[in-house]
Amino acid sequence: MSRVTKAWTWLLALSAASTVLAASGVTGAALALPVLILSGLKAHVILRDYLRLAEAPGWLRGFDLGLTFLILAFAGLALVA
Amino acid sequence: MTDPRLSLPQISSGGPGGEAPPGVGSGNTGQLPGELMMWVLILSELAVFGAGLLAFLAVRLTDPLGFAEAQSHLHRTGAAANTLVLVTSGWLAALATRAAESGEIRRLRLLLTPAVLLGAVFLVLKATEYADLFAQGIGTETHAFYTFSFLLTGFHAAHVLAGMVLLTLVGWLATPKAVETGAAFWHMVDLVWVLLFPVVYLL
Numbered sequence: 001m002s003r004v005t006k007a008w009t010w011l012l013a014l015s016a017a018s019t020v021l022a023a024s025g026v027t028g029a030a031l032a033l034p035v036l037i038l039s040g041l042k043a044h045v046i047l048r049d050y051l052r053l054a055e056a057p058g059w060l061r062g063f064d065l066g067l068t069f070l071i072l073a074f075a076g077l078a079l080v081a
Numbered sequence: 082m083t084d085p086r087l088s089l090p091q092i093s094s095g096g097p098g099g100e101a102p103p104g105v106g107s108g109n110t111g112q113l114p115g116e117l118m119m120w121v122l123i124l125s126e127l128a129v130f131g132a133g134l135l136a137f138l139a140v141r142l143t144d145p146l147g148f149a150e151a152q153s154h155l156h157r158t159g160a161a162a163n164t165l166v167l168v169t170s171g172w173l174a175a176l177a178t179r180a181a182e183s184g185e186i187r188r189l190r191l192l193l194t195p196a197v198l199l200g201a202v203f204l205v206l207k208a209t210e211y212a213d214l215f216a217q218g219i220g221t222e223t224h225a226f227y228t229f230s231f232l233l234t235g236f237h238a239a240h241v242l243a244g245m246v247l248l249t250l251v252g253w254l255a256t257p258k259a260v261e262t263g264a265a266f267w268h269m270v271d272l273v274w275v276l277l278f279p280v281v282y283l284l
Contacts, residue, residue, distance in 0.1 A: 049175070051115075066127075
């Protein structure tokens with residue numbers, strides 16, 4: 001299986017996990033935190049394998065850091081509400 | 082002698098004349114793959130949508146119950162399906178990039194065609210949701226939630242439409258550089274959606 005196809009299967013699995021969580025009826029922090037983490041993981045896979053940042057680990061770390069801050073800010077605002 | 086500056090992340094602007102950019106498909110080069118301007122666009126779009134989503138969540142603090150009620154009118158199942166549609170379309174576009182690099186023009190076009198069609202599926206599902214909201218008398222002025230959700234998802238849908246046009250164009254050009262650039266735009270659309278979906282539809 002090629003790297004791109006493995007990435008696609010990961011993205012399907014992570015999306016399915018988000019759907020299961022949302023359908024489970026959990027709310028608040030129990031929903032927000034895992035769903036945002038799954039979203040960050042999907043973004044990482046897209047950057048690493050679809051956009052080929054695996055070839056440029058320094059850039060991948062930079063994007064991951066920026067996304068981590070963004071998702072932490074999402075989580076903070078979601079949990080305060 | 083090795084120049085110490087080369088150990089830092091570097092940027093490749095690609096070769097002239099539609100050739101594959103240096104480093105593409107050659108493993109860990111440390112260079113930013115593809116077109117520099119596409120990466121500038123990707124960063125810009127992430128910043129714009131990131132700011133929009135942060136503003137959405139900040140305004141939500143003023144009326145959490147109103148936002149939750151408004152969110153219940155959206156098509157969550159359709160939006161979840163659209164995530165699968167976009168990541169699958171992105172997979173086909175990524176495979177098309179590899180086909181372009183190995184000179185398989187027929188294969189790259191066979192891959193890009195369903196990638197573009199899946200973009201159309203995304204827009205149909207999105208249009209269905211909008212039509213349903215409009216039928217309920219809901220518009221951008223109904224509630225702050227809808228002002229943001231229409232703005233963010235509508236702007237994203239416009240990018241999907243632009244991406245479909247771009248993928249069609251690069252499929253016709255069929256050069257490695259063109260296909261990689263078009264696919265990078267498409268992956269950016271995918272990237273924005275995986276961040277937008279949980280914030281607007283799930284939280």
